Amino acid sequence: MSFQANLFRLRGMGSGLLLVAGLLLMAGCGGSPKSSQNPIDVYRLNGIEYGVLDKGSLDFSDTRISGKGTLIFKDPAKSDDNNYALTFSLEEGGSLTLVANSDAKLAEGVRYTFSRTGSRLKVVLSAGASETYDVSETFAAVPASSLPLMEIDVHGHGHSIVWAAGNKLDEFAFTTRVTGRLWGLRLDKATVTQAKIGKAKEEH
């Protein structure tokens, strides 16, 4: 078979592929989501929308959330594997829980709870209903009184990796597989100035 004949057949193949691609695009992008029937008020933190599940004593502004209460971010994650970036501070005896890969009630998924006693930071990792691990040792060098940017990869297949101030600290495995796409925060005497979700920093 000649090279020219191959190219001719290739052009035909290309037309078919363009048709398939067009159909897929139409199927995927043709509609728009129905309007939200927000049962709860929507707020923004640095432009990222969230709702409040438990208002408690939360104090809101566009750049910070503080006090005690529970909030859930509006947009679902794009993947089962995500990176969560948090900038926050804790008062004495305060705590912040990241609930990742969860549902609309923040009832399932993976939870990281950071709590402060003096300058000591206690960190507990929980997954599903039955797995709880004290991983404070990993964060021993992180001062509870001046917390750096915390980044946490949570992978749906039961894997998490943590960074503090850009330095990789450790990674953890757990048996519970998590499938939820929603995430939120539980605050108690805590102040959050940044909470972002993005692509997992590591894929494995």
Place this chain on the structure above:
Amino acid sequence: MENTRSLYFFLFIALALAYVSAPAASDGSGLKTSVGLDVVGQAGLNSTSGASDRLDVREFEVMLYAPADHLFDGMGSIAAHYEGTGIPQVELHEAYLGSSKLIPRSRFRAGQYFLGIGRLNQVHRHDWPFISAPKVHKEFFDAEALLDTGIEYSYLLPIPHFLEVTAGVTNGFVYGHDHSAGSRPLVPTNYLRTVTYFSLPWDGGTQIGLNYLGRRGGEGTQRTILGVDLTAKWKEGALLNFLLQSEIWYRVLTPKGGTTQKAFGLYLYPQYYLGENLFLGLRVDYYSVLNLTDAFGSPVKSVELNFVPTVTYRPSEFSSIRLAYNLKPEFQGGASTTGHHLELQGVIVLGAHPAHDF
């Protein structure tokens, strides 16, 4: 340190087996050794590419296979690859015994193996016609393949047309990529595949498989996967003039007491022989979570596409160099991003190479 010891152990075993198998291959035992080297590099072309921006030895795999006697066969493969650490991780890929002679019209295997479902899942990654797994394969199975320990049985139906049914059950303590030992499932991984073959005009042929997989994990999540795989080939002797490969999958995940997630995905890969050992293909991937909602219960449209033109230089079945460009538009809600990255792959297979199914 433990990983380093594993790597040295792996290299020792690999060299020892290669040394032992060389004379064994000529002594009538039929023992064959194959070593596969798969080097992959990724370079992101924009900030949303998701590319690793590095060159990695994705896999170094040693494989041995042979008939054990007049009834049974054995197969084992060990692979070393990087998993985000500086030191390669060594793992058992496949180790099973089986037979196609013990029971008429039947074959079976027991041990650890790549589950006999779909197309990509049954082919070692260095033998794929493209570099990286389509999104649907990665999400539903693994970046390479879903493997587990269990028993698989295939029966060729006694009818004039080729029709084979495969059923398997595996431990299911883990599913796909896992960093733990897993936990006892409520229902182990079970699967069923029916495959048939049709001749096509101009000396072509196509294999079509219907697939089912189910599992209920220890945490209570029910997983059901249904799919169709299709492979069509037009060959002139050993030369593959045209390949069309596609898989279409649908998955339902129901967590215990949670919200059911339904997802759908496919890939379509036509590949054409240009001459001079050059092949050109274009893979189109589609993936969507069908019932994604935001935190307030409103539906969110979610679609990921990937267009992957791929050029392969394959002077023989033992080596290939591949270059691919990934154009990945992603839409979710009102937002969209488009990632661009390049991939480069080199594959070398040393020694024997087992024949593939179609």
